[in-house]
Amino acid sequence: MFGPIVWSILAAVVALVVLALLVVGLLRTVNRTTTVLGAFTALLSDRVGLLRARAAAVGVRLARRPPDGPSPVESAARTEGAPS
Numbered sequence: 001m002f003g004p005i006v007w008s009i010l011a012a013v014v015a016l017v018v019l020a021l022l023v024v025g026l027l028r029t030v031n032r033t034t035t036v037l038g039a040f041t042a043l044l045s046d047r048v049g050l051l052r053a054r055a056a057a058v059g060v061r062l063a064r065r066p067p068d069g070p071s072p073v074e075s076a077a078r079t080e081g082a083p084s
Helices: 003-066
Strands: none
Touching: none
């Protein structure tokens, strides 16, 4: 009833539909991956910024430290090096 050309066209249409479904699924996965990657990049950027701020604070604290002076907090239990 149907000739070989009709079956070939039908097979090509079915293959194109399957290919379209696969491409749509792949694009959704890529979009989801891009979204997750963007969120991770933002989180990593925030953490690196906090780490740089802490390192800068340590640098400022070390710069404000008196050179070779006594510690600003003396312990009552410490006798080594204490004036007699």
